[in-house]
Amino acid sequence: xxxxATEVRDLIDDMQLDYGMSEGSFAALGMLITDASLAxxxxxxxxxxDGLRRLYGQLVPDRDNPKVAEQRGRLLGQIDIAFWALxxxxxxxxLNLDPHGHAARFLTEIAREPGLSxxxxxxRLKVDITEVSRVGRKLTSSGxxxxxxxxxxxxxxxxxxxxxxxxxxxxAEAQVSGTD
Numbered sequence: 001x002x003x004x005a006t007e008v009r010d011l012i013d014d015m016q017l018d019y020g021m022s023e024g025s026f027a028a029l030g031m032l033i034t035d036a037s038l039a040x041x042x043x044x045x046x047x048x049x050d051g052l053r054r055l056y057g058q059l060v061p062d063r064d065n066p067k068v069a070e071q072r073g074r075l076l077g078q079i080d081i082a083f084w085a086l087x088x089x090x091x092x093x094x095l096n097l098d099p100h101g102h103a104a105r106f107l108t109e110i111a112r113e114p115g116l117s118x119x120x121x122x123x124r125l126k127v128d129i130t131e132v133s134r135v136g137r138k139l140t141s142s143g144x145x146x147x148x149x150x151x152x153x154x155x156x157x158x159x160x161x162x163x164x165x166x167x168x169x170x171x172a173e174a175q176v177s178g179t180d
Contacts, residue, residue: 002043004035004036004041005041005043005044005047007032008032008033008036008051011028011032012052012054016058029078033045033048037088038159038161040089040161040164042086042089045082045086048082049082049086052075052082056072056075056079059071088143097165099169102127103135103139104166106139106145106156107144107162107165107166109121109124109125110145110158110162114155115155116155117153117155118132118136118154118156121136121156136154136156139162143161143162144165
């Protein structure tokens, strides 16, 4: 179990003890879910989703107490966020990451040297720029790579999900910089 998953469980347990569920508790849980999503931390996201569903089920609707209705609504919102974060976790099958394919080589290159341009990647991968753009779009939509504009060129970086994807594909030996 990840350290973040333990934090999530402890926070949800505290929320059960404090029937009032403070603004700070919701904010802290939202931050933990966001961090878990960005880091592709499946155990933490599962702990959040399951714990929130349990907490929602224990919070009995009360027509005379608008605060309970608000808390149930906030819980439902965070349940939805955790659910969709879990659905968007990368997997080797989802990305079809062939260790010798263009996508894996693209990710490995930007893990080693963040900020590479399309031209630099095309040169290193021995492909044309249109192939770099095609692969880059696929990786961006999978949430494993990001591009930003630097003057007239794209600058590619790997996301925490991309690092996880490389590890799952057995390419963890690639030196990853700038992702700690």
